[in-house]
Amino acid sequence: MKIETLPEEFIKARPIIDTIEAAGYAAYYVGGSVRDTLLGLPIHDVDIATSAYPEEVKALFKRTVDTGIEHGTVMILDHGTGYETTTFRTESGYQDYRRPDSVKFVRSLKEDLNRRDFTINALALKTDGTIIDYFDGLTDLAEHRIKAVGDPEKRFNEDALRMMRAVRFASQLNFEIDPETIEGIKHHGPLLTKIAVERIHVEFVKMLLGQWPSKGLDVFMATGLYQYCPDFKAYQEQLNHLRDQLKRGLSNETAVWTLLASVFDLSWKQVNQLLKDWKSANQLIEDVQVATQAVSAISNHSVDDWLLYQTGSELLTIANEVAQQLDVFAYETPDLLNRYQVLQIHSKKELAVSGQDLMSAGIKPGPQLGQALSFLERQVVENHLNNQTQELLSAAIKFLNEKA
Ligand SMILES: Nc1ccn([C@@H]2O[C@H](COP(=O)(O)OP(=O)(O)OP(=O)(O)O)[C@@H](O)[C@H]2O)c(=O)n1
Numbered sequence: 001m002k003i004e005t006l007p008e009e010f011i012k013a014r015p016i017i018d019t020i021e022a023a024g025y026a027a028y029y030v031g032g033s034v035r036d037t038l039l040g041l042p043i044h045d046v047d048i049a050t051s052a053y054p055e056e057v058k059a060l061f062k063r064t065v066d067t068g069i070e071h072g073t074v075m076i077l078d079h080g081t082g083y084e085t086t087t088f089r090t091e092s093g094y095q096d097y098r099r100p101d102s103v104k105f106v107r108s109l110k111e112d113l114n115r116r117d118f119t120i121n122a123l124a125l126k127t128d129g130t131i132i133d134y135f136d137g138l139t140d141l142a143e144h145r146i147k148a149v150g151d152p153e154k155r156f157n158e159d160a161l162r163m164m165r166a167v168r169f170a171s172q173l174n175f176e177i178d179p180e181t182i183e184g185i186k187h188h189g190p191l192l193t194k195i196a197v198e199r200i201h202v203e204f205v206k207m208l209l210g211q212w213p214s215k216g217l218d219v220f221m222a223t224g225l226y227q228y229c230p231d232f233k234a235y236q237e238q239l240n241h242l243r244d245q246l247k248r249g250l251s252n253e254t255a256v257w258t259l260l261a262s263v264f265d266l267s268w269k270q271v272n273q274l275l276k277d278w279k280s281a282n283q284l285i286e287d288v289q290v291a292t293q294a295v296s297a298i299s300n301h302s303v304d305d306w307l308l309y310q311t312g313s314e315l316l317t318i319a320n321e322v323a324q325q326l327d328v329f330a331y332e333t334p335d336l337l338n339r340y341q342v343l344q345i346h347s348k349k350e351l352a353v354s355g356q357d358l359m360s361a362g363i364k365p366g367p368q369l370g371q372a373l374s375f376l377e378r379q380v381v382e383n384h385l386n387n388q389t390q391e392l393l394s395a396a397i398k399f400l401n402e403k404a
């Protein structure tokens with residue numbers, strides 16, 4: 001098979017392959033970019049596989065970075081774009097189920113494609129558009145099938161993350177997973193616990209960002225894979241509910257975790273624990289806590305000005321998206337955003353008085369000053385006070401006198 005017109009990204013990368021070939025080595029486009037081109041999808045990064053050894057690749061180009069030289073990957077920098085170029089290799093002895101004990105460089109493309117995860121990911125593309133397909137990847141692409149290359153058991157023993165990749169591709173592509181590959185996942189699920197949580201996290205999120213998340217979730221649940229992910233064992237019922245409920249993919253990672261936290265009915269503290277167990281960044285944890293609180297207010301029809309203020313426009317949009325997915329939404333997103341926009345202030349900084357102003361008016365520094373500012377902030381947000389300096393100063397003094 002031959003692709004008549006290659007996407008621009010491949011044409012841009014062509015000089016790299018030409019240079020390698022001119023030196024007497026073979027080089028091909030491989031991986032996701034080939035698969036996605038055949039599916040008519042946009043492509044992100046162009047990966048290259050070559051018979052040249054890493055040192056031989058480096059000798060051919062001025063600017064390279066050793067991004068993974070021990071397993072054969074060198075990044076070639078060309079006019080601002082980086083091309084991951086990996087020497088054909090086979091892998092043997094995966095004692096830890098994630099990294100080969102030894103990588104053996106080979107000169108044969110077929111051997112290289114043979115160690116790849118799924119047939120649709122084991123296609124190679126030549127610069128003239130010819131597709132090389134040793135494992136019937138084209139048939140599986142046409143028939144919308146995710147199928148391990150060769151023996152699924154071996155593929156998952158080599159890298160247990162591939163089980164998560166299978167469900168992620170099902171959700172991104174709306175493909176079915178081949179029955180033998182499903183069996184392989186059922187047998188090897190426990191190996192997932194050997195994999196770094198950060199890597200599982202990436203695949204899990206990609207699954208829920210895919211256009212057909214229920215498809216991925218279905219296999220994720222049916223194979224029992226979920227049990228080997230942090231904390232999910234306790235939430236089988238909720239995850240099954242989600243599988244039946246989800247209409248489309250989420251729009252970003254914050255929405256993914258807010259959805260889960262809402263479906264699991266987690267408290268502020270429990271959100272923190274779940275996301276820590278999933279090795280998430282602190283900013284994500286905070287955002288999910290706030291957005292989850294907003295989802296709950298939305299579903300109770302109890303969104304007030306203070307909640308709008310605390311949540312902010314970005315997280316309000318996310319919370320309402322999640323509420324819509326769960327069919328608990330009571331507000332149109334533009335209405336919520338309008339209500340947010342017309343608040344007198346959107347952060348403490350916009351208050352017409354500062355701590356400095358309060359001190360100039362005779363209030364002593366200390367906890368009282370902070371309390372007065374928080375009082376003013378809430379009063380202004382809730383429209384009980386106008387955001388005007390004089391009015392706020394008097395209100396602060398009165399507040400502190402009443403407390404004393
Ligand atoms: N655990 C893995 C990861 C990757 N690969 C191979 O390396 C290629 C590139 O990997 P990666 O970029 O991680 O995935 P893609 O398939 O390119 O998917 P994406 O579009 O998400 O990048 C894959 O297509 C596959 O051939 C593999 O065999 N096993």
Ligand SMILES: [Mg+2]
Binds near residue numbers: 032033045
């Ligand atoms: Mg890729």
